[in-house]
Amino acid sequence: MEFRYFFKLLYRNWWVIFVVTLIAISSSLINSYYFTTPTYEVTASFIVSPDVQDFERPSDLADSLGTLDKRSIVATYAEIIKSRQVYENTFQLLEADPIEYEDYINSVAVLPEANIIYLTVSGPNPNVAQVLANSIGQYSIDLINSSYPVYSIDFVDKAEGPEIPARPRPAQDALLATLLGMVAAVGLVVLQDQFSISMEGLSRRKMYDPVSSAFSKSYFEQSLQKEIASKSESDLSLGFLYLNGLRDIYDSLPQVYINQILKDVNAVLSRSLRGNDVVGRWSKLQFGILLPNTPGIPAKQTLRKILEKLEQPISLESEGEFNIDLDPRIGVAEHQIGESFGNLVKSAENALEIAMQTEDRIYFDGGPSPE
Numbered sequence: 001m002e003f004r005y006f007f008k009l010l011y012r013n014w015w016v017i018f019v020v021t022l023i024a025i026s027s028s029l030i031n032s033y034y035f036t037t038p039t040y041e042v043t044a045s046f047i048v049s050p051d052v053q054d055f056e057r058p059s060d061l062a063d064s065l066g067t068l069d070k071r072s073i074v075a076t077y078a079e080i081i082k083s084r085q086v087y088e089n090t091f092q093l094l095e096a097d098p099i100e101y102e103d104y105i106n107s108v109a110v111l112p113e114a115n116i117i118y119l120t121v122s123g124p125n126p127n128v129a130q131v132l133a134n135s136i137g138q139y140s141i142d143l144i145n146s147s148y149p150v151y152s153i154d155f156v157d158k159a160e161g162p163e164i165p166a167r168p169r170p171a172q173d174a175l176l177a178t179l180l181g182m183v184a185a186v187g188l189v190v191l192q193d194q195f196s197i198s199m200e201g202l203s204r205r206k207m208y209d210p211v212s213s214a215f216s217k218s219y220f221e222q223s224l225q226k227e228i229a230s231k232s233e234s235d236l237s238l239g240f241l242y243l244n245g246l247r248d249i250y251d252s253l254p255q256v257y258i259n260q261i262l263k264d265v266n267a268v269l270s271r272s273l274r275g276n277d278v279v280g281r282w283s284k285l286q287f288g289i290l291l292p293n294t295p296g297i298p299a300k301q302t303l304r305k306i307l308e309k310l311e312q313p314i315s316l317e318s319e320g321e322f323n324i325d326l327d328p329r330i331g332v333a334e335h336q337i338g339e340s341f342g343n344l345v346k347s348a349e350n351a352l353e354i355a356m357q358t359e360d361r362i363y364f365d366g367g368p369s370p371e
Contacts, residue, residue, distance in 0.1 A: 024181025220280025
């Protein structure tokens with residue numbers, strides 16, 4: 001898709017982008033203020049270090065620092081802090097029912113280049129989250145220091161209750177909703193445009209015969225019925241052209257030759273008729289020709305000129321070595337006042353049957369006409 005067309009498409013559908021973006025922003029704000037329970041986060045940090053009192057020589061301290069750099073000690077302590085046992089034992093010390101803390105979630109993170117551990121507790125009440133984080137932290141410190149005396153752990157910062165919830169954040173959520181809404185709106189506009197192009201292409205495929213490029217039979221019938229319904233007192237003629245010369249060889253011809261022949265025939269018809277005349281492929285070897293505002297005799301005269309052009313053999317090879325004699329036959333019928341669609345079609349088909357048996361190759365179902 002070219003950029004110029006893309007920007008014109010967006011300009012034409014600016015109101016769609018505006019409406020979708022407005023809906024996204026409104027939905028985000030409504031959800032933030034009315035449907036989302038505020039969630040507060042508190043964080044306590046810990047530091048892991050060797051216990052100097054347990055080392056008699058400076059080299060022992062250096063060795064312990066080297067061991068601490070391998071991260072296994074810090075990772076072990078982090079797993080202890082977030083363990084279920086620590087969590088449940090903390091509730092026992094607080095004499096609290098664990099069910100009351102179902103909405104509180106704790107997580108532990110370790111800084112990659114430092115011996116620092118972070119414990120984060122989130123929940124609907126900042127004060128409860130603060131007490132829970134500090135209680136878990138203190139219990140973990142007591143448990144670890146009693147079980148692993150060589151490396152001690154202690155608070156760096158205790159958790160403090162926040163005044164502003166971590167979620168939702170209406171301003172940030174609204175900004176994100178704006179961006180997502182605009183992206184969704186642009187996608188919707190592009191998708192709608194592509195869908196309309198696809199539907200237009202589909203309707204055009206139904207409108208035209210893919211082999212001859214003439215109108216399809218269904219479209220031709222609709223045009224004929226519309227003309228009959230709207231011009232009950234106007235002159236209207238219907239002609240059927242049959243390519244008699246292809247009847248015995250049609251099934252043996254390559255499809256590329258069939259396409260060429262039928263397209264050439266349609267081209268002759270289109271060049272010889274007026275702009276409001278309609279040409280459609282009625283059957284495998286038959287074309288329908290609708291001539292609005294044309295009486296039967298003038299219609300026959302027009303179609304006779306077409307007949308003379310189609311009597312010339314069609315060359316299927318550039319050197320002219322393979323020529324096809326189309327042997328065209330045309331039947332013409334004039335619409336009578338009050339005549340139905342079916343009767344007019346039957347009259348034209350009867351005229352074509354007579355044309356198939358006459359040397360004149362064209363017959364008008366309305367009596368003889370002067371040459």
